[in-house]
Amino acid sequence: MKRVAVLGASGYAGRELLRLLRGHPRFAAPLAMSARRDSGAEAAASPFESSVAPLDLEQLRDVDGVFVCAPHGAAAELAAEAFARGAAVVDLSADFRLRDSARYAATYGRPHPAPAMLEHAVYGLTEHARSRVRTARLVANPGCYPTSILLPLLPLVDAALLDAGAPVVADAKSGISGAGKAPTERTHYGSVHENCQAYDVGTHRHGAEIAQEVPALRVVFVPHLLPAFRGMLTTLYLRPRDGVGADAIRSCLAEAYAHEPFVKVYVNGLPHLHAVQHTNFCALGVAAAGELVVIVSALDNLVKGAAGQALQNMNLMLGLPETAGLG
Numbered sequence: 407m408k409r410v411a412v413l414g415a416s417g418y419a420g421r422e423l424l425r426l427l428r429g430h431p432r433f434a435a436p437l438a439m440s441a442r443r444d445s446g447a448e449a450a451a452s453p454f455e456s457s458v459a460p461l462d463l464e465q466l467r468d469v470d471g472v473f474v475c476a477p478h479g480a481a482a483e484l485a486a487e488a489f490a491r492g493a494a495v496v497d498l499s500a501d502f503r504l505r506d507s508a509r510y511a512a513t514y515g516r517p518h519p520a521p522a523m524l525e526h527a528v529y530g531l532t533e534h535a536r537s538r539v540r541t542a543r544l545v546a547n548p549g550c551y552p553t554s555i556l557l558p559l560l561p562l563v564d565a566a567l568l569d570a571g572a573p574v575v576a577d578a579k580s581g582i583s584g585a586g587k588a589p590t591e592r593t594h595y596g597s598v599h600e601n602c603q604a605y606d607v608g609t610h611r612h613g614a615e616i617a618q619e620v621p622a623l624r625v626v627f628v629p630h631l632l633p634a635f636r637g638m639l640t641t642l643y644l645r646p647r648d649g650v651g652a653d654a655i656r657s658c659l660a661e662a663y664a665h666e667p668f669v670k671v672y673v674n675g676l677p678h679l680h681a682v683q684h685t686n687f688c689a690l691g692v693a694a695a696g697e698l699v700v701i702v703s704a705l706d707n708l709v710k711g712a713a714g715q716a717l718q719n720m721n722l723m724l725g726l727p728e729t730a731g732l733g
């Protein structure tokens with residue numbers, strides 16, 4: 407049995423990891439630690455939760471893998487400590503997703519907290535980075551929005567099926583858990599209930615991550631908040647190159663993901679949130695819309711967009727079956 411630790415275990419992503427790890431066949435009960443406020447409280451909140459202890463990095467000496475589920479900025483320091491103690495590290499924050507520290511500073515408004523670590527980081531969109539993840543010691547788990555956008559786009563870019571001169575519009579909608587557990591004016595119940603709002607248009611930080619991974623495309627990324635707790639639905643509007651229609655786009659995706667356990671390409675119809683909530687699936691559906699093609703990409707932001715993809719990556723890093731613990 408391998409030993410793993412979850413740092414930031416009292417947050418939404420950390421708790422989701424604890425839920426998944428409970429059913430993992432090759433991991434012993436995880437060390438669950440949290441920074442500040444809620445240590446111990448989660449155990450009282452639910453009889454099914456592992457207890458969450460205060461952060462004690464000395465305990466990381468004996469673990470094989472560490473999941474860092476803290477906010478960006480703080481996460482880099484925790485990841486560096488775990489890395490120095492010899493653990494395989496999957497960081498769920500944005501701290502190691504951007505390869506260029508100048509781009510990080512421009513996007514996050516502060517210098518990178520651990521620039522010397524960037525050379526070790528692999529961007530862990532698992533389906534497209536499997537061989538690099540297997541040998542990595544530090545994996546930057548992709549953001550939830552980028553996962554929902556890059557999984558459908560990358561095979562089409564590789565196959566040169568898109569009109570390179572036309573922008574791709576990514577109209578993306580997330581459940582409120584994507585914003586973490588601390589309420590803000592935008593995310594508290596009264597603002598979200600029976601509402602839907604676009605936010606951070608043209609400035610959302612995930613835009614930099616998407617641009618890094620598909621530099622040849624201009625992606626117009628418009629995030630929205632849904633009046634739902636979990637789930638993400640992204641509608642992509644794209645112009646294929648001449649002679650390419652919706653059927654060719656669907657075939658390309660179906661072929662690219664034919665052997666992938668966690669990406670499903672619909673033969674007919676379009677996915678919705680209920681189809682993917684609480685699962686590690688990203689579901690893709692394709693439809694013709696005049697001269698454009700529409701792709702709908704649905705996933706659970708807390709699972710495929712965070713904890714589930716992190717577990718896929720950790721499994722690979724520790725030499726286990728990629729699907730272990732993921733149903």
Ligand SMILES: NC(=O)c1ccc[n+]([C@@H]2O[C@H](COP(=O)([O-])OP(=O)(O)OC[C@H]3O[C@@H](n4cnc5c(N)ncnc54)[C@H](OP(=O)(O)O)[C@@H]3O)[C@@H](O)[C@H]2O)c1
Pocket residue numbers: 413414415416417418419420440441442443444445474475476477478480481498499500548549550583584585586587588707708711712
């Ligand atoms: N939510 C999502 O859908 C999602 C998706 C992809 C990636 N992520 C990323 O995953 C990370 C966690 O997200 P979340 O939604 O779970 O956030 P969250 O609900 O706000 O939880 C944050 C966690 O980090 C801990 N923490 C806060 N400040 C800290 C510090 N200075 N040092 C160490 N730990 C600290 C908190 O501990 P206390 O409770 O003790 O304060 C809590 O356990 C973030 O980097 C986020 O961007 C989240």
